[in-house]
Amino acid sequence: MxxxxxxxxxxxxxxxxxxxxxxxxxxxxxxxxxxxxxxxxxxxxxxxxxxxxxxxxxxxxxxxxxxxxxxxxxxxxxxxxxxxxxxxxxxxxxxxxxxxxxxxxxxxxxxxxxxxxxxxxxxxxxxxFMAPGVRRVPVREGRVRGTLFLPAGTGPFPGIIDLFGIGGGLLEYRASLLAGKGFAVMALAYYNYDDLPKDLDVIHLEYFEEAVTYLLSHPQAEGPGIGLLGISKGAELCLSMASFLKGITAAVIINGSVANVATTLKYKDESLPPVGTDINRTKVTKDGFSDIMDFLNVPLEGADQNCIIPVERSDTAFLFLVGQDDHNWKSEFYAREASKRLQTHGKEKPQIICYPETGHYIEPPYFPWCKASIHSYFNTVVIWGGKSRAHAMAQVDAWQQLQTFFHKHLSGDKRTIPAKL
Missing domain, CATH: 2.60.40.2240 (Acyl-CoA thioester hydrolase/BAAT N-terminal domain)
Structure with missing residues (x-):
């Protein structure tokens, strides 16, 4: 046979x-x-x-x-x-x-x-990457550039804005997959895409405020608030949006920084400078790759206090998903620093889930672990941390955790999925 x-x-x-x-x-x-x-x-x-x-x-x-x-x-x-x-x-x-x-x-x-x-x-x-019935709607509304993914059915659905990292452009695969789980998800570009700025010299939060207003006013998005989902620089921007803007109910921060990184952030008459850096703290691995984990200053004292995102202003519910072996920056430290600042000011304690032997790029399930690749900011090969199997298991769990979190805070679903790691 x-x-x-x-x-x-x-x-x-x-x-x-x-x-x-x-x-x-x-x-x-x-x-x-x-x-x-x-x-x-x-x-x-x-x-x-x-x-x-x-x-x-x-x-x-x-x-x-x-x-x-x-x-x-x-x-x-x-x-x-x-x-x-x-x-x-x-x-x-x-x-x-x-x-x-x-x-x-x-x-x-x-x-x-x-x-x-x-x-x-x-x-x-x-x-x-699109479940049956999911609709893809390009967005060019005012200055906003992105793509809205709507689930099958009549809606309205809990609304989420999805942001990626410092590479720029528009990545849609996480938003399209998440729409298949019952969310109206807008993948949002913020530079180096279409007619948006080509670089990151200054980020104006008014652009992101316009995106929040667009999604909140969409007939297929269920209010009264929306969710934010971001990784890396996108996660840092989610923290800034939740701190300065209204209409944000919940935010999932995947390996983000509580300090403003790489560029000046402006909103109305306020401005956050970028955290200081020291290129001499970059290490070289035995494979010849760059390890940039210590490149940023630790923003706890001196002038770099001014670059810390004022998360204590926010009433948003936060979920931090952290790779404990993230070599892009000190993600676990930043998550715990944000938690401390929120609790010191009487805000809700955020949920922090730490995944051992897990690196920077926590993706949807079954994406292969990336050991090292070109970093668009440094234009050199850097390591991202983690180990293949542990990173894969973390991605499966993180995907379930963020869905449960958004369902709970955006649509009142009280189901929980315990962390497996």
Whole structure:
């Protein structure tokens, strides 16, 4: 009997959806290797492989069979996705066109040689970024530039603004996936996109205020307030928005800074300078990469006190998702500093979830861990921290945590999902 490779869901699924992988028709206890290959939109290949042994009936179910080695080991049903590594050095997997899927090719090879075994079975699977019924609406309203993703149904839905980091442009994949969970999510660009400023010399919060006003007034967005979701520089901007602007009920801060970084921040007659830096504190790893974790001054005393975002003004509910091995900056320190300032001023204690052996880019589930890549601000290869498996597990949990948090604070859903780590 010929071997068959079966996937559930068959044919297509959403990127953040678990995938069941099984092989049938093997010989009893036959050794095999499973390979997964994905080509990104820039043509870079990402690959993973793992060695397995069929059971006495000649079947192999990745939910029950541990990998015996390869890109990962142990019981890891989704390891063939999260353990992928790029053929190109220092390359991060990013989805730029959410209207098209990533196509994953899966192969079963005889034996335990990932490049030499006879091909036994093959399957192709599409991993999509827009759930059925999700609508994509480009936004050009006043100065606001972005994309609004609306769930299937009539709404209204809890509204969220989604911000990425210092690379600029417009990334939509997190917003599009989150819309599939019942939120109206606007991926917001803030520089180096369309007719927006090309650099970050000065950030004016009035632009973000206009975006908040737009989403609050949208008939498909449920009030009275909206949520914010940001990572890295985007998370820092979410803290600033929650501190200066009205209409923000909840904010999820993924590896953000409580200090204003890299550029002057202005709102009306107030101005925050950027935190000081010292390039001499940058280290070089044994692999020749830059470790920039200590590049920023620790803003606790002296002139750098002026750059701290005044979070104590905010009545927003906060969830901080922190990679404890973040090498971009001291994310855990900043989360706890923000918590201390909020509580000192009688504000609600924020929720902080810390993930051990987890680096900077906490993405939606099953995105491969990025060890090192080009930092757009430094224009050099930097390390991001973390370890592959721990980072992958953190992404799955963080995705559930932020959904629960937003449902609770934006739509009154009191369900909780306990942290797994």
């Amino acid at each position: 010929a071997a068959t490779l079966s996937l559930e869901p068959a044919g297509r699924s959403c990127w953040d959806e678990p995938l069941s992988i099984a092989v049938r028709g093997l010989a009893p206890e036959q050794p095999v290797t499973l390979r997964a290959v994905l080509r990104d939109e820039k043509g870079a290949l990402f690959r993973a492989h793992a060695r397995y042994r069929a059971d006495a009936a000649g079947e192999l179910d990745l939910a029950r069979a541990p990998a015996l080695g390869g890109s990962f080991a142990g019981l890891e049903p989704m390891g063939l996705l999260w353990a992928m590594e790029p053929d190109r050095p220092h390359w991060r997997l990013v989805k730029r066109d959410v209207q098209t899927p990533f196509v994953v090719e899966l192969e079963v090879l005889d034996g335990h040689e990932p490049d030499g075994g006879r091909l036994l079975a093959r399957a192709v699977h599409e991993r999509h």
